[in-house]
Amino acid sequence: MSSTRAEPVRFGVIGLNHNHIYGMTDLLLKAGGELVAFFAPESDLVAEFSRRYPQARLARGAAEILESSNIELIASAGIPDERASLGVATMRHGKDYLVDKPGFTTLDQLAEARAVQRETGRIYSVCYSERLQNRATVRAGELVRSGAIGRPLQTVGLGPHRLNVASRPSWFFEHARYGGILNDIGSHQADQFLFFTGSTSAEVLASQVANFAHPEYPGLEDFGDMVLRGDGGSGYVRVDWFTPDGLGTWGDGRLTILGTAGYIELRKYIDIAGRPGGDHLFLVDQRETRYIDCRDVDLPFGRQLLNDVRERTETAMTQAHAFLASELALRAQVVARSLQVQAVSA
Numbered sequence: 001m002s003s004t005r006a007e008p009v010r011f012g013v014i015g016l017n018h019n020h021i022y023g024m025t026d027l028l029l030k031a032g033g034e035l036v037a038f039f040a041p042e043s044d045l046v047a048e049f050s051r052r053y054p055q056a057r058l059a060r061g062a063a064e065i066l067e068s069s070n071i072e073l074i075a076s077a078g079i080p081d082e083r084a085s086l087g088v089a090t091m092r093h094g095k096d097y098l099v100d101k102p103g104f105t106t107l108d109q110l111a112e113a114r115a116v117q118r119e120t121g122r123i124y125s126v127c128y129s130e131r132l133q134n135r136a137t138v139r140a141g142e143l144v145r146s147g148a149i150g151r152p153l154q155t156v157g158l159g160p161h162r163l164n165v166a167s168r169p170s171w172f173f174e175h176a177r178y179g180g181i182l183n184d185i186g187s188h189q190a191d192q193f194l195f196f197t198g199s200t201s202a203e204v205l206a207s208q209v210a211n212f213a214h215p216e217y218p219g220l221e222d223f224g225d226m227v228l229r230g231d232g233g234s235g236y237v238r239v240d241w242f243t244p245d246g247l248g249t250w251g252d253g254r255l256t257i258l259g260t261a262g263y264i265e266l267r268k269y270i271d272i273a274g275r276p277g278g279d280h281l282f283l284v285d286q287r288e289t290r291y292i293d294c295r296d297v298d299l300p301f302g303r304q305l306l307n308d309v310r311e312r313t314e315t316a317m318t319q320a321h322a323f324l325a326s327e328l329a330l331r332a333q334v335v336a337r338s339l340q341v342q343a344v345s346a
Contacts, residue, residue: 009306012065013038013056014086015078016045017169020100024075024127025053028098031302033073037065040078062086066093073098073309080184081177084109087124088116096123096309101187103326105179110330114323121312125305126322128191130159130253135297136266136279137192140257143264143292144196148283150261155196155235157189158254162243163214163222173217180333181209181221181239189237189255190228190332191325196257199230202324207332210339213242223339226332237332249278261286 011033013025017040029035039059040046046058059065065074066089074090076083077100084104090097091113103126104110117124131137144152171177178184194202207226214220222242228235243251253268262285269278279294304316 008032008034009073009309010034010036010071011073011075012036012059012068012071013049013075014040014062014065015076015082016040016042016049017079017171018077018100020127020129021049021075021077022052023129023133024077024098024100027133027299027302028073028075028306031306033302033306036071037068039065062089066090066095072096073306076100079171079177080179081105084113087113091116091120091122091124094120094122096125098123098125098127098305101126101128101191101326102179102183102329103187103322104330105176105183107327107330107334110323110326117319117323123305123308124319124322125317126187126191126326128188128325130188130268131192131195132301132317133299134266134268134279135299136268136281136294137255138299139281139292139294139297140255140264140266141195143281143283144257144259147261149257149259149263149285152197152257152259153233154258155189155193155233156254156256156258157192157235157237158252159185159189159237159239160243160251160253161185161239161241162245162247162250163241164250173219175219175221179330180336181224181241182207182226182237182336183329183333185239186224186226186237186332187326187329189235189239190328191321192255193228193233193235193237194230194321194325194328196255197230197233197235199232200320200324202228202230202328204328204332204335205229207336208339209333209336212339224332224336226336228328228332247272 037057075098087097205227209221209224225238255266257264265282267280281292
């Protein structure tokens with residue numbers, strides 16, 4: 001029989017290299033977590049984090065947080081190729097882990113994390129924020145589960161982003177450090193494909209990548225797509241770094257969920273030439289086409305994760321799902337055809 005503790009889950013933060021760490025920290029705080037300490041080697045990143053979270057103590061090093069007896073959970077948005085090793089160390093220190101996507105940059109990292117997670121029983125959760133922290137996507141999940149569009153057949157996920165070259169650190173352009181565009185951005189869409197189709201096993205049918213317009217950054221991929229097939233449905237994913245400056249947000253992220261009795265389309269961050277703001281959901285069924293305002297939809301992920309830390313449950317996200325979404329993105333990256341190579345040989 002489960003019991004609920006009155007005290008909050010105490011967490012630490014290690015690695016501040018992506019701004020997603022602020023959304024992750026905020027969701028844990030809003031869910032009732034207590035931020036105890038943080039560490040990063042970069043002085044500028046430390047200064048900004050300290051300004052936003054003055055209650056957090058700056059640790060002398062990562063080891064101090066890992067070895068702390070009163071910290072249960074560690075959150076990280078470090079450089080992508082360093083995230084898996086921190087997660088392994090976190091689990092081996094008897095703590096749970098919440099990491100920004102991508103949670104891995106190689107299949108070997110994923111294999112090690114899977115083995116250590118089985119060995120320790122700790123949580124290795126990947127924060128797929130385009131689903132977990134987007135109100136329209138959360139509402140779409142509720143509608144799909146209620147049968148609003150019948151049986152889901154396919155997802156079409158589009159993840160365009162603005163490049164903002166001037167604001168990017170050097171590692172952003174190093175392929176080995178971010179793991180490729182399908183692994184980096186595409187992990188969001190792999191997560192949504194599995195979630196909305198209810199797939200628990202899946203494979204990559206085809207994938208391709210390119211650097212179409214940025215030869216000055218040879219490690220960058222600015223386009224990628226992949227086709228997925230699961231035991232619950234199919235999926236198509238396209239991601240890119242081509243959002244033009246004329247758009248009023250960083251990317252016109254979209255998701256379409258096709259079902260046997262209708263479909264849902266999400267305009268997550270902007271409804272171009274339409275309604276203001278984000279979180280737009282359109283539902284088309286056998287009776288009508290309607291717009292659903294999702295601005296007041298609850299985001300339960302933070303509460304669920306902290307409860308999973310307390311109760312050793314899997315309500316926020318199953319461990320199998322977290323790993324499989326990452327695996328699909330990694331495998332798509334490994335087998336992707338390079339469109340540039342094809343053009344040269346033609």
